Amino acid sequence: MKGHLGADPAEFIARVRAALGRSRTEPAPPPPAVDETIARLARPSDDLVALFEKRATLVGMKVRRIKSADLTREVLAVLESVSARRVVVGVGSLPQALGLKESIRRKGIEVVDWQAAPGLDTQYDTDAGITDVHAALAETGTMICNSDAGHSRGLSLIPPVHIPLVRASDILPDMLDYWARIKGKRGRELPSSMAFITGPSKTADIEGVLITGVHGPGAVHVMLVEDA
Amino acid sequence: MNPASLPKSPPPEPKDVHVLPGPTDGSAFTGAAMGQGNITEIHDTNPLDVTLPYHMQPRVEKATHDAQLQQFVNSATLSKDRARKRICLEAFGDNYNRMRELGGRIKQHTLDHLDYYLEQFVTNAAAAGAKVHFAETTDEANGICLDIARKCGAKLCVKSKSMVTEEMHLLPKLESIGVETVETDLGEFILQLDKDAPSHIVQPMIHKDRAATARAFTRELHVEYTEDPGKLCQIARNLLRNKYRQADMGICGGNFLIADTGTVVICTNEGNGRLCTSAPRVLVAFVGIEKLVPSLEHLGVLLKLLARSATGQPLTVYNHFMTGPRRPDEHDGPEEMHIILVDNGRVKTLKEETREMLRCIRCGACLNTCPVYRKIGGHAYGSVYSGPIGAILTPMLKGLGNYPDLPHASSLCGACYEACPVKINIPKFLIQLRRDQIKQKITRWPDRLIYRVWAATLRNSLTYRLGGWMQKWMFRLQARGNGSLGRAGSDPYASRGWLSDAPGPVKSWTRERDMPTPPARSFRQWWDEHEKDKKSKEA
Numbered sequence A: 001m002k003g004h005l006g007a008d009p010a011e012f013i014a015r016v017r018a019a020l021g022r023s024r025t026e027p028a029p030p031p032p033a034v035d036e037t038i039a040r041l042a043r044p045s046d047d048l049v050a051l052f053e054k055r056a057t058l059v060g061m062k063v064r065r066i067k068s069a070d071l072t073r074e075v076l077a078v079l080e081s082v083s084a085r086r087v088v089v090g091v092g093s094l095p096q097a098l099g100l101k102e103s104i105r106r107k108g109i110e111v112v113d114w115q116a117a118p119g120l121d122t123q124y125d126t127d128a129g130i131t132d133v134h135a136a137l138a139e140t141g142t143m144i145c146n147s148d149a150g151h152s153r154g155l156s157l158i159p160p161v162h163i164p165l166v167r168a169s170d171i172l173p174d175m176l177d178y179w180a181r182i183k184g185k186r187g188r189e190l191p192s193s194m195a196f197i198t199g200p201s202k203t204a205d206i207e208g209v210l211i212t213g214v215h216g217p218g219a220v221h222v223m224l225v226e227d228a
Numbered sequence B: 001m002n003p004a005s006l007p008k009s010p011p012p013e014p015k016d017v018h019v020l021p022g023p024t025d026g027s028a029f030t031g032a033a034m035g036q037g038n039i040t041e042i043h044d045t046n047p048l049d050v051t052l053p054y055h056m057q058p059r060v061e062k063a064t065h066d067a068q069l070q071q072f073v074n075s076a077t078l079s080k081d082r083a084r085k086r087i088c089l090e091a092f093g094d095n096y097n098r099m100r101e102l103g104g105r106i107k108q109h110t111l112d113h114l115d116y117y118l119e120q121f122v123t124n125a126a127a128a129g130a131k132v133h134f135a136e137t138t139d140e141a142n143g144i145c146l147d148i149a150r151k152c153g154a155k156l157c158v159k160s161k162s163m164v165t166e167e168m169h170l171l172p173k174l175e176s177i178g179v180e181t182v183e184t185d186l187g188e189f190i191l192q193l194d195k196d197a198p199s200h201i202v203q204p205m206i207h208k209d210r211a212a213t214a215r216a217f218t219r220e221l222h223v224e225y226t227e228d229p230g231k232l233c234q235i236a237r238n239l240l241r242n243k244y245r246q247a248d249m250g251i252c253g254g255n256f257l258i259a260d261t262g263t264v265v266i267c268t269n270e271g272n273g274r275l276c277t278s279a280p281r282v283l284v285a286f287v288g289i290e291k292l293v294p295s296l297e298h299l300g301v302l303l304k305l306l307a308r309s310a311t312g313q314p315l316t317v318y319n320h321f322m323t324g325p326r327r328p329d330e331h332d333g334p335e336e337m338h339i340i341l342v343d344n345g346r347v348k349t350l351k352e353e354t355r356e357m358l359r360c361i362r363c364g365a366c367l368n369t370c371p372v373y374r375k376i377g378g379h380a381y382g383s384v385y386s387g388p389i390g391a392i393l394t395p396m397l398k399g400l401g402n403y404p405d406l407p408h409a410s411s412l413c414g415a416c417y418e419a420c421p422v423k424i425n426i427p428k429f430l431i432q433l434r435r436d437q438i439k440q441k442i443t444r445w446p447d448r449l450i451y452r453v454w455a456a457t458l459r460n461s462l463t464y465r466l467g468g469w470m471q472k473w474m475f476r477l478q479a480r481g482n483g484s485l486g487r488a489g490s491d492p493y494a495s496r497g498w499l500s501d502a503p504g505p506v507k508s509w510t511r512e513r514d515m516p517t518p519p520a521r522s523f524r525q526w527w528d529e530h531e532k533d534k535k536s537k538e539a
Ligand code: SF4
Pocket: B201, B359, B360, B361, B362, B363, B364, B365, B366, B367, B389, B416, B419, B420, B421, B422, B423, B424
């Protein structure tokens, strides 16, 4: 490997090998099998929408179960309730198809063009971020937001309110199902950033008092679209 | 602090506080830069920068007389310990034990083949565009980071929580070459203001309260005094946002490394970890080599255990998976990603007899459940890793001779082993280290003599009986001397008396504890009579 600083990688790994009592690296035998009867906590036969709603609510997110026809109205209602003046919207089939940006603009709310300049700077003074999700997990009420050209890392992180749009078809039962979906991808085949989000930003560092919104969003309003 | 002056009521129940967003341009702050206020409460040196060999006694004594500290530590650890048990049983039910077994086997397998997985990780991380460096010592790791900082002309560095960097006192080194450094985890941020150090793996400022936080904020940030946790958080949020915005370098740790994808995973609740790893142009991740797991699927098992064991949450709020720097078509994310893989005593610990210790995923469950940790707090362990895991890991990483007391900072009750999500047999290692101490003659000769005599006494039934008899009468004489014999009131042991001021080598033991003297009739005597009785009844 070129361009490294510090210790020589080959020598370093040779010391590891010596500590393990080997003189050359052998391929590892198969790792322990992940026994689904122990590790699986949600099944395809579960009512995934209900389970996701329950778990997401338990960790402090607000979940609205809605039809796609009502999505725009519901998003606008949340924006109004937090007096949003500037918002950022991620690229995705759901917001695009519904013309979400146009409807928001018509309400007099500014939709900031976060793609106009590189970096996160355009997002710091916004009031809400709207994104779709790559997948969701019923097991823990988790949403998976991955970075790519249309998905900034900041959208689900920087504005004080995050509004994720989750389709019923995005919901997988268990984390194990997500690993199965991306199995075999490595290095650049994976996004540079994958975020599993389970709740609003939280801290309990000061005397164990639970405080939300310490660095990331303090409120997460999930739009759970049942017919999409 | 006088315990009598403490409020009688229990600490307030946690209730939700919502932080309102404020200005992000730093306009709320008119004061000087951090760290330039009047020194009132701040430490002169890092409390974990101890002189070696480290002896626990002074700090233990201080902690056991600090009722307020004990109240903080007790209530925080007890509630987490209860939350862990509840959620683990709820999620895994009868499989809880088998799940821990599986977690332990996954980590053990990776450690058993660490050379293979390290090579795999390096290949895959490099394929994703990350630069991987190796550091044998903390000096080497610091050196790499300083090199990177100089090359990219860093002026401001934001950092999220990382135990490895605590091992190496990185921030002062960065400051010395003119890089301003800011801890962004709320607890670590407050500790940085006081030049204090974490005392718990997961809840770093478990030893501080809101008043101490308020004082630090007023002193260092020149804000109006407030003890309201929500307001304190808001102040920190606004200040730190401004820092993320300006920082050119981000530093993070790594909870896990995935060998077959080349991914670094960090788990944070606050979101500061995601900001530190997304906003600045250059990212540096410090990770101990023991953090590897084979694949995402295996990671999943450990993620399911980690937050449940640490805080009683189903998952940490943000699990951030980072595979290489930003891609050409992305708008944000670091342009450079460096991963520094750190040894600092780990390779030495990899030898077969101690390898299991490196399974640790730093959940803190063993601290929360430990009666000794609850009594003495984290700083008494004199190292970054405190509690039961610290008691075995610190002597391994830093030398048994440097931390001779740590293997004895345990009652061997086994609660840590029960709590550990990767089933590290901590009590076994405590005993192993004690044995090593005797073998290496680290233990002082009078203690070794006592152990010898003790062992000889236990080996033979006659000497055992004689020893027991002598001990009983010596204790009683002592109790008569201190007037505790026949003490009135609700004392159930009054007829036997208390040993509270023993002479000679036992003196330091009884300084902090009282012990009832043995009863008139020993268990053996009782047993013999019981058997005789039974036989006569049967006959
Ligand atoms: S030793 Fe086990 S219980 Fe303790 S911190 Fe490590 S993983 Fe958690």
